[in-house]
Amino acid sequence: MPVAEIVFWLVAAFTIISASFVVLNNQLLYSAIALLFSLFGVAGLYIFLWADFIAGIQLIVYIGGINVLIIFGIMLTNKISSVRLSQTNVQQGVGAVIALWLMILISLVISKTPWLQIESSEPSETVSVIGTLLLSKYLLPFEAISLLLLGALIGAALLSREAT
Amino acid sequence: MTVDFIYNFLNDLLPGFLGNDLLLILAMLLPFFALFGFITIYGFGVIYAELKVSSFIQDKTGPMGQGYGFHAGKWGLLQPVADGLHLFFKEDIIPATADRPLFILAPFLIFIGMFVGIIAIPFGEAIIISDMNIGIFYILGIGSLAVIALILAGWSSNNKWALYGGMRSAAQIISYEIPAGLSLIVVILLASSLSMQEIISYQSGGIFNWIIFDNPFMPIAFIIFFISALAETNRTPFDLPESESELVAGFVTEYSGARYAFFFLSEYVNMFVISAVAATAFLGGWQSPFPNFLNTPAWSVFWMISKAFFLVFVMIWVRWTVPRLRVDQLMHLCWKVFIPIGLFNIFGVSIWTVLRG
Numbered sequence: 001m002p003v004a005e006i007v008f009w010l011v012a013a014f015t016i017i018s019a020s021f022v023v024l025n026n027q028l029l030y031s032a033i034a035l036l037f038s039l040f041g042v043a044g045l046y047i048f049l050w051a052d053f054i055a056g057i058q059l060i061v062y063i064g065g066i067n068v069l070i071i072f073g074i075m076l077t078n079k080i081s082s083v084r085l086s087q088t089n090v091q092q093g094v095g096a097v098i099a100l101w102l103m104i105l106i107s108l109v110i111s112k113t114p115w116l117q118i119e120s121s122e123p124s125e126t127v128s129v130i131g132t133l134l135l136s137k138y139l140l141p142f143e144a145i146s147l148l149l150l151g152a153l154i155g156a157a158l159l160s161r162e163a164t
Numbered sequence: 165m166t167v168d169f170i171y172n173f174l175n176d177l178l179p180g181f182l183g184n185d186l187l188l189i190l191a192m193l194l195p196f197f198a199l200f201g202f203i204t205i206y207g208f209g210v211i212y213a214e215l216k217v218s219s220f221i222q223d224k225t226g227p228m229g230q231g232y233g234f235h236a237g238k239w240g241l242l243q244p245v246a247d248g249l250h251l252f253f254k255e256d257i258i259p260a261t262a263d264r265p266l267f268i269l270a271p272f273l274i275f276i277g278m279f280v281g282i283i284a285i286p287f288g289e290a291i292i293i294s295d296m297n298i299g300i301f302y303i304l305g306i307g308s309l310a311v312i313a314l315i316l317a318g319w320s321s322n323n324k325w326a327l328y329g330g331m332r333s334a335a336q337i338i339s340y341e342i343p344a345g346l347s348l349i350v351v352i353l354l355a356s357s358l359s360m361q362e363i364i365s366y367q368s369g370g371i372f373n374w375i376i377f378d379n380p381f382m383p384i385a386f387i388i389f390f391i392s393a394l395a396e397t398n399r400t401p402f403d404l405p406e407s408e409s410e411l412v413a414g415f416v417t418e419y420s421g422a423r424y425a426f427f428f429l430s431e432y433v434n435m436f437v438i439s440a441v442a443a444t445a446f447l448g449g450w451q452s453p454f455p456n457f458l459n460t461p462a463w464s465v466f467w468m469i470s471k472a473f474f475l476v477f478v479m480i481w482v483r484w485t486v487p488r489l490r491v492d493q494l495m496h497l498c499w500k501v502f503i504p505i506g507l508f509n510i511f512g513v514s515i516w517t518v519l520r521g
Binding site for chain 2: 002003029030033036052053055056057059060063064065067068071072075125126127128
């Protein structure tokens, strides 16, 4: 097995193990930290798809932004960090059946789909294509998203202001 | 010093001696050992520089060794070694009420965050561990790991000062990432690439081709970047997260011994990384200031390191000269001064680039 493949499986295992830690752990803060590692693993998977710019975005937005926000939220909420969450459900039997059924369904879909196989050669340029597309073909969605974000920003500032 | 180069070199040296995969792993590990050695030597050097520069600024002599025996060596040169040994032999205390796993995790996390940033820093035309397409972006992104490490250190200590320090540092770093990013966008705009090597090759041909002298907006961008970077390292005048007079030692209050040393070292490594990014983005990176003068690979390492070390020196200089800001002044400076100027800068450089063609 080539080294790249071993590294891929290691990264995938790392992602899945930390993701399951997020779900199975009963302390909220530990889940948030495990989410950090899981997101980091996903960034690694993006690199295997030659999507290094997306991996960088993943680092900045998800780890540097959203995960920090989650941790902030947990720490600033009074006494929530000491709450032990119950990880078991009342309807375990039904849940197991549905989960099994979903798993079979998804694996059927995966095996039946004619996947588009592309050769795994390194593209010479990964970033500038994204920039060109964002400012030509996808200009309207891009601008719409920026308007949405501006609205969210102003809204957040307005909500957090004390009413005078 | 890309991995491919080392791989080919090793392959020529030991043909068929090791398996190809093993050789590749070796070729990947070697630069890391070199990096580790560099960081160790740099750590000792910069701690000595900090001690000496601070002493000279305060009109003292600093560490001085006299005579023979267990002294700190000539001119106190062994003082950082003594400090390091002192920290590593100290008792490692974990508070009983601390959150043990997170308390242990935090120093490693911050050190990894700082350490892996160096692999994208170019020291010469071929001397870079990984020349990524997104080099400068990667360094910014990986730096965000530090935020989480600092919050964790503050929170897991279970100490109100540490928590305050952690929260302050997180707020500060997240805020100052924005003006730092805005001033790097201007550089990316000019070089039209995120790759560290392409940003440097844009600046080839002497000191007046460096991005800082490219147009009238660039010195402003450089100053904004440098001050924001200074704020991201949590050093005076921005050391509110660990301000001794109000928070004991901020997020490191409960840390001792080797764990404290990790925080300490990662602060200095971060200083180097940020200085190297500033040198790459604004000061021509590993290029010589004069065209076709001392431009061999060995000299390129010299130029890169001396530019970065000069900026590290400026950081030390600022630390011992300027008093600490208040929290409101810190936020005012970031949100009401740097970000508007940074946005104006992007606008100005865009127009400049279009007009110049």
